Amino acid sequence: MQLIPILIGITVINFGIMYLSPSDPAERQLVLRGIMVSPETLEAMRADMGLDRPFWVQYGRWSLNLLKGDLGVSFASGRPVMLEIWECLPYTVSLALAAVIMTMVVSIPLGLLAAVRQNGVWDYLIRVATFVGGTMPGFLVGLLLIYVFALRLRWQPVISDGSLRSMILPTITLALAMTCKYIRQIRAAILEELDKEYVWGARARGVKERYVIYRNVLKNSMLTIVTLLGLSVGYLLGGTAIVEIIFTWPGMGKRVMEAINMRDYPVVQGYVIWMAIIFVSVNLLTDLSYRLLNPRIRLSDEVA
Amino acid sequence: MPMTQGLLTIDDIRVSSARHEIVKGVSLSIGQGEIYGLAGESGCGKSTLLKSVTRLLPPGLRVVGGGLAFDGIDLLALPPEGMRRLRGRRLTFVSQNAVEALNDSRTVGAHFLETMRSHGRIGRKEALRQAAELMASLDLSDPGRILASYPFELSGGMNQRVLIALAMVMKPDLILADEPTSALDAAVQAQVVAEMMGLRERYRAAILIVSHNLGVLAHMAETIGVMYAGLLVERGPKGLVLGLPGHPYTRALIAAVPDLDGNMRDSVQGSPPSPGEVFPGCPFAPRCPEALAACAGTPPALRQVGDGHWAACHAA
Numbered sequence: 275m276q277l278i279p280i281l282i283g284i285t286v287i288n289f290g291i292m293y294l295s296p297s298d299p300a301e302r303q304l305v306l307r308g309i310m311v312s313p314e315t316l317e318a319m320r321a322d323m324g325l326d327r328p329f330w331v332q333y334g335r336w337s338l339n340l341l342k343g344d345l346g347v348s349f350a351s352g353r354p355v356m357l358e359i360w361e362c363l364p365y366t367v368s369l370a371l372a373a374v375i376m377t378m379v380v381s382i383p384l385g386l387l388a389a390v391r392q393n394g395v396w397d398y399l400i401r402v403a404t405f406v407g408g409t410m411p412g413f414l415v416g417l418l419l420i421y422v423f424a425l426r427l428r429w430q431p432v433i434s435d436g437s438l439r440s441m442i443l444p445t446i447t448l449a450l451a452m453t454c455k456y457i458r459q460i461r462a463a464i465l466e467e468l469d470k471e472y473v474w475g476a477r478a479r480g481v482k483e484r485y486v487i488y489r490n491v492l493k494n495s496m497l498t499i500v501t502l503l504g505l506s507v508g509y510l511l512g513g514t515a516i517v518e519i520i521f522t523w524p525g526m527g528k529r530v531m532e533a534i535n536m537r538d539y540p541v542v543q544g545y546v547i548w549m550a551i552i553f554v555s556v557n558l559l560t561d562l563s564y565r566l567l568n569p570r571i572r573l574s575d576e577v578a
Numbered sequence: 579m580p581m582t583q584g585l586l587t588i589d590d591i592r593v594s595s596a597r598h599e600i601v602k603g604v605s606l607s608i609g610q611g612e613i614y615g616l617a618g619e620s621g622c623g624k625s626t627l628l629k630s631v632t633r634l635l636p637p638g639l640r641v642v643g644g645g646l647a648f649d650g651i652d653l654l655a656l657p658p659e660g661m662r663r664l665r666g667r668r669l670t671f672v673s674q675n676a677v678e679a680l681n682d683s684r685t686v687g688a689h690f691l692e693t694m695r696s697h698g699r700i701g702r703k704e705a706l707r708q709a710a711e712l713m714a715s716l717d718l719s720d721p722g723r724i725l726a727s728y729p730f731e732l733s734g735g736m737n738q739r740v741l742i743a744l745a746m747v748m749k750p751d752l753i754l755a756d757e758p759t760s761a762l763d764a765a766v767q768a769q770v771v772a773e774m775m776g777l778r779e780r781y782r783a784a785i786l787i788v789s790h791n792l793g794v795l796a797h798m799a800e801t802i803g804v805m806y807a808g809l810l811v812e813r814g815p816k817g818l819v820l821g822l823p824g825h826p827y828t829r830a831l832i833a834a835v836p837d838l839d840g841n842m843r844d845s846v847q848g849s850p851p852s853p854g855e856v857f858p859g860c861p862f863a864p865r866c867p868e869a870l871a872a873c874a875g876t877p878p879a880l881r882q883v884g885d886g887h888w889a890a891c892h893a894a
Contacts, residue, residue, distance in 0.1 A: 470678070471673070471678040471679050472679055472680055472681040475671075475673060475678075475679035475680065476692070476693075477634055477662075478634055478671040478673070479665065479693045479696070480663060480664070480667055480697060481666065481692050485696060489684070489688075489692065567683075569682075570682065573728070573731070
């Protein structure tokens with residue numbers, strides 16, 4: 275339950291950075307709304323936004339509103355930030371989820387294949403492919419995919435409209451590097467597991483190889499795999515921003531980049547808070563599933 | 579050397595790693611229901627010899643010569659699936675470290691189920707019932723609870739018994755036991771040995787047991803073989819090998835058996851040769867208190883020194 279102090283810390287830092295940033299939110303708001311900036315209007319705006327108050331008062335007001343689900347109003351659109359985020363969030367979450375599913379579906383069988391056929395043809399092919407795929411930066415992959423599938427073959431739209439069909443290329447872009455990394459890590463985890471004495475013991479009892487692999491080795495390696503998955507959520511959330519911009523996918527990453535360019539602080543703050551909440555909850559889920567998968571931890575919890 | 583056709587016939591088997599030979603041509607034969615004990619210091623190749631029978635040698639090791647016949651089946655010519663069907667059903671293995679040999683994230687019952695289902699169709703309930711019955715005969719109270727437990731919840735002795743029960747569950751003809759009690763303390767050791775003997779009595783299984791502890795072998799085995807530096811240097815009926823040892827190494831091992839209070843007595847002088855060492859003569863000569871001039875020159879062959887009793891020593 276150290277999650278609560280972590281979340282509080284994030285809000286303080288988040289608010290503090292905005293507070294310390296050199297540009298004046300009141301001025302930004304006036305500019306974005308197209309109001310003439312004069313010393314008088316600026317002063318009035320500052321008082322109106324509570325910017326003349328001390329830091330802790332401002333933070334207190336902001337975080338109380340946060341608890342009520344009020345993240346303020348976008349300087350640019352004048353709409354509540356919460357609403358804007360709720361509109362974009364499903365797109366980002368579905369993109370990230372699709373990437374996770376694709377990563378798992380591809381990397382578990384391939385990692386297993388490479389490990390079981392260690393130093394065989396498949397293993398070498400997979401290792402070379404994952405090396406190449408893993409070192410390509412996301413923006414390059416995205417541009418290449420657009421060039422080949424959208425411009426040359428015309429199988430896919432160049433600009434995503436948020437439909438399921440237009441999700442394919444962004445998902446591949448997001449999942450490729452992660453899939454390559456996972457294949458290697460799953461391969462290593464399974465090789466490590468295969469080396470354990472109980473595997474020899476099971477074989478010496480004539481246990482069928484498919485029982486050895488699927489019910490013993492793969493099951494035990496899932497512990498490592500689940501931990502990896504939890505850790506890469508942070509990468510995924512960051513990674514979506516680039517992909518969303520390349521493919522003009524209407525998710526949070528794209529929205530927040532626009533907000534950053536316009537110095538639309540409430541939107542940026544809202545984005546950071548939401549990412550933090552998601553990140554922390556996924557870590558909690560990882561922890562819980564880890565306990566569920568590992569009887570040693572599960573049982574010691576029950577006793578305690 | 580004439581070999582009688584037994585249950586398991588090991589004929590001049592050689593096991594080698596990339597660099598050197600670990601088992602340098604060992605022949606022995608085990609009859610139906612016979613208990614054969616193999617003694618020797620660690621590193622003499624006895625475990626490797628035992629594992630070669632299962633054809634599951636550690637990576638890098640392979641059989642480079644000789645033959646393995648089990649009940650008329652040429653093990654070395656058997657396809658992998660045929661070999662798998664034999665393992666666990668007709669010839670089984672009990673290893674030294676039970677805690678490592680069991681999968682910590684699966685229950686004991688799951689281990690029984692996967693073993694029994696790998697060798698035939700059997701319902702879950704029936705399989706667990708048979709497992710529980712077997713465990714009850716191993717003096718394990720409350721077998722139901724043990725079957726539902728994970729290996730890490732059980733003591734070392736308990737795990738070792740589970741491993742023995744797992745090896746026995748298909749009623750095998752031959753049990754290969756690699757130091758099956760060495761990881762246990764003396765009191766538990768005696769009990770596990772007694773239980774193992776009881777089970778063997780019931781199923782009439784032959785046992786090839788490897789141990790550095792001559793005391794355990796003296797208690798269990800009918801026939802004893804002594805290995806040194808990858809070679810069988812003496813073999814024969816227990817009474818003759820322990821009573822009238824023909825090889826100075828055997829005598830040194832007997833002298834090194836701890837007494838009843840567990841005090842170590844004279845250990846064998848010097849240390850066993852490392853696997854790569856080459857000897858023109860007898861490999862034990864450098865450590866042998868009785869070495870003759872001939873010992874450094876020519877390797878001694880196994881010679882008959884008594885009724886069914888053979889030793890590889892120039893002085894014997």
